[in-house]
Amino acid sequence: RSRCLIRNSHTFVTSPIFYANAGKVRSGYFATFPNLFSISEPHIGHAYTAVLCDTAYRWNVLKNSNNQNSDSRALFSIGTDEHGSKIYQASQLAKKTPKEFCDQVSSKFSNLFENLNLSHTHFIRTTDSKHSEAVQTFWKTLSSNGYIYKSSYSGYYSITDECFIPENEVEKRNDKMVLKTTSQPVEWIEEENYMFRLSEFREKVKEWIEKTDVVYPVKYKTLALDSLTMEDDLSISRTRSRLSWGIPVPDDPSQTIYVWLDALVNYLTVSGYPQKQFVWPPTCQIIGKDITKFHLFYWPAFLMAANLSLPKKVFIHGHWLVDNVKMSKSLGNVVNPNETMDKFTSEGLRYFLLKQGNPSSDCSFSWSSCLEMINSDMVNNVGNLVNRSTVAKINKSGEYPKVESLESKVKEDTEKLMEMLEESYEKCIELYNEMMYYKVIEHLMLIMKEANRVFQLSQPWKETNSERLESVLYVTYETIRVVSILLQPITPKMAAFCLDRLGVKAEKRGLADAKIGCYSGGKLGKDRGVFIERIQK
Ligand code: ME8
Numbered sequence: 001r002s003r004c005l006i007r008n009s010h011t012f013v014t015s016p017i018f019y020a021n022a023g024k025v026r027s028g029y030f031a032t033f034p035n036l037f038s039i040s041e042p043h044i045g046h047a048y049t050a051v052l053c054d055t056a057y058r059w060n061v062l063k064n065s066n067n068q069n070s071d072s073r074a075l076f077s078i079g080t081d082e083h084g085s086k087i088y089q090a091s092q093l094a095k096k097t098p099k100e101f102c103d104q105v106s107s108k109f110s111n112l113f114e115n116l117n118l119s120h121t122h123f124i125r126t127t128d129s130k131h132s133e134a135v136q137t138f139w140k141t142l143s144s145n146g147y148i149y150k151s152s153y154s155g156y157y158s159i160t161d162e163c164f165i166p167e168n169e170v171e172k173r174n175d176k177m178v179l180k181t182t183s184q185p186v187e188w189i190e191e192e193n194y195m196f197r198l199s200e201f202r203e204k205v206k207e208w209i210e211k212t213d214v215v216y217p218v219k220y221k222t223l224a225l226d227s228l229t230m231e232d233d234l235s236i237s238r239t240r241s242r243l244s245w246g247i248p249v250p251d252d253p254s255q256t257i258y259v260w261l262d263a264l265v266n267y268l269t270v271s272g273y274p275q276k277q278f279v280w281p282p283t284c285q286i287i288g289k290d291i292t293k294f295h296l297f298y299w300p301a302f303l304m305a306a307n308l309s310l311p312k313k314v315f316i317h318g319h320w321l322v323d324n325v326k327m328s329k330s331l332g333n334v335v336n337p338n339e340t341m342d343k344f345t346s347e348g349l350r351y352f353l354l355k356q357g358n359p360s361s362d363c364s365f366s367w368s369s370c371l372e373m374i375n376s377d378m379v380n381n382v383g384n385l386v387n388r389s390t391v392a393k394i395n396k397s398g399e400y401p402k403v404e405s406l407e408s409k410v411k412e413d414t415e416k417l418m419e420m421l422e423e424s425y426e427k428c429i430e431l432y433n434e435m436m437y438y439k440v441i442e443h444l445m446l447i448m449k450e451a452n453r454v455f456q457l458s459q460p461w462k463e464t465n466s467e468r469l470e471s472v473l474y475v476t477y478e479t480i481r482v483v484s485i486l487l488q489p490i491t492p493k494m495a496a497f498c499l500d501r502l503g504v505k506a507e508k509r510g511l512a513d514a515k516i517g518c519y520s521g522g523k524l525g526k527d528r529g530v531f532i533e534r535i536q537k
Pocket of ligand 1: 015019045046290291
C-alpha cells in the first residue's frame with residue numbers, strides 16, 4: 001500500500017513513554033523507592049522530562065504563530081510504556097492483573113501531566129489496541145523488507161533495563177550474575193526467537209550521528225556513538241511461555257514482541273501510522289541520557305529498515321539528584337512532584353525544574369533552593385512589579401499608556417533597560433531554539449531586575465509630573481508584556497496572568513508581539529490580586 005507522508009513544516013515533539021511501574025533503577029541515582037513512596041509513583045525526574053517536552057512544544061507553537069504559511073499540524077505525545085516482564089512482575093507484587101495495575105499507574109501519570117499543565121495532544125498507552133495494530137504492521141514491514149530472521153538466541157537479559165547485556169558487562173556476586181555498573185540481577189536466556197539485522201545498520205547510523213546535527217546538546221554525540229559499538233543482531237521477541245504480557249508476533253502467537261520495539265513504535269502510533277496519511281518524522285524527540293542506545297541506535301535502524309525518515313532532532317538531558325546525592329530507598333529522599341506542587345504550585349515547580357535544569361549535566365533538587373528561587377523570581381521580581389505598577393493608586397486611569405517618545409529623565413534612566421529589551425527578541429529565539437531554557441529564564445529575569453531598579457528609582461508613587469509618570473508606566477508595562485510573551489512556553493499560567501492584568505488580548509500574544517513599541521495600549525485588565533503568594537519555609 002502506498003503511503004502519503006506529510007513532510008511539511010509540522011511540529012511533532014515526543015516525550016519518552018514512562019514505565020508503568022515508574023521504578024526503573026538508573027545508573028546509581030535511583031535505587032528502589034522508599035517505603036513512604038510506593039514503587040508506582042512518578043518522581044521528579046519524570047516531571048522534568050515532561051515539562052521539558054511541554055516547553056519545547058509550546059515554543060514551537062509560539063514560533064509558528066508568526067508564520068501564516070506554516071503547516072498547522074502540531075503534535076505533542078506522551079504516555080505510558082506498559083508491556084514486558086518488569087511491569088508483569090510489578091503487577092504480581094501488587095496482587096493485581098497486569099491491566100488493572102497499568103490502568104492505575106497510567107492514570108497517576110496522566111494526573112501528573114494535567115497538574116503540570118502539559119499541553120500534549122496525545123496520551124498513548126502501549127496497551128491501546130491502535131498501538132498493537134501499529135506495532136504488528138511495523139513488524140510485518142521489517143519482515144517483508146528482509147530484516148527479520150529466526151534463530152536460537154542465548155545471552156544475559158536485564159529485566160530492570162529490559163535489554164540484553166553483553167558478557168563483559170556482567171559478573172558473579174554472591175553466586176548471582178549481576179550487571180557490573182548497577183548490581184542489578186541479570187538472567188540467562190536461551191531460546192528460539194526472532195532477530196533483527198541490527199548489525200547491517202551500524203555504519204549508516206554512525207554516519208547519521210556524525211554528519212548531521214541530530215544529537216543535541218552536542219556533548220552527547222560521544223555517548224550516542226559509544227552506544228553503537230557492542231551489538232550484533234538484536235533479539236526482538238521472547239517465547240510467549242516466558243513473556244505473555246506483550247504484543248504477539250504476527251502469524252506466530254508463540255512469540256511476544258520485544259518491549260523496546262513495542263515501545264519505540266509508540267511514536268508512529270501517535271502520528272497516525274499505519275493509516276495512509278501520518279505526520280512524520282518527529283521534529284524533536286526528547287530523552288534522558290540512559291535511553292540513548294534505544295533512541296539513537298535501535299530506533300534509527302528500525303526506521304531505516306522500514307524506509308521511514310529519521311527524526312530531525314534528538315534532545316538528550318541528564319538526571320536529577322536530590323541535594324546532590326542520589327535518591328534512594330535507604331536515604332528516603334525521593335521527591336514526589338505532587339507534594340512539591342502542593343507547596344510550590346505547578347507553575348513554581350515548572351519554573352524551578354527549567355531554571356535549575358541544565359540538560360548538559362545532572363541536576364539537583366533541593367526544597368530550600370526551590371523556595372528561594374520562587375520567592376525571589378516569581379514573587380518578587382515578576383509578581384511585585386506587576387502589582388505595584390498596576391494598582392489604582394499609581395495608575396488612576398487604569399490605562400496602558402501609548403507613549404511616542406519618552407520623557408527625557410525617564411529616557412535617560414531606562415537606556416540600559418530599553419537596550420536589553422530590544423535585544424531580548426533575537427536572543428530568546430536563539431536560546432529557545434537551542435532548548436537552553438534556563439538561559440532564557442536567566443536572560444528574562446535580568447531584564448525584570450533592571451525594570452524593578454528603574455521603577456524603584458523613578459518613585460512613581462510620588463510623581464506629580466504626568467508625562468514622566470506615563471513614561472515610567474509605559475516602560476514598565478512594555479517590559480512586563482514582552483517578558484510575559486516570551487515566558488509563555490515556560491510558565492504559561494503566570495504569563496497569562498500578567499498579560500491579563502495588562503489587558504493584552506489573546507491575539508496579541510504571538511511571538512511577533514514580543515517587541516517593544518508594537519502594542520497600541522488600551523484598558524488594563526481586572527486586578528486579581530497576586531499570582532503566587534510568598535512561600536513560607
Ligand atoms: O525508560 N532524572 O521509561 P522510564 C531525569 N519506558 N530524568 C529521568 C530520571 C531522573 N532522575 N528518571 C527517569 C523508559 N527519567 C522507557 C522509555 S520510550 C520509547 C520508552 C527519565 O519511566 C528517563 O531518562 O524509566 C526517560 O527519559 C523518562 O524519564 C522515562 O523513563
